[in-house]
Amino acid sequence: MYTAIKGIYESGKITFTEEPPVKSKAEVMILFSQDRTALKRLRKGK
Secondary structure, three states: OOOOOOEEEEOOEEEEOOOOOOOOOOOOOOOOOOOHHHHHHHHHOO
């Protein structure tokens, strides 16, 4: 099962903008969006 959450990658680090749905160690898959409008919304907290 896959669950998607949002975050921002900047300066080599990922900062989640949502709470991850797991509390223990878990394998992750990282996808990068090229949508600049979505990135601006995330930075503004919308």
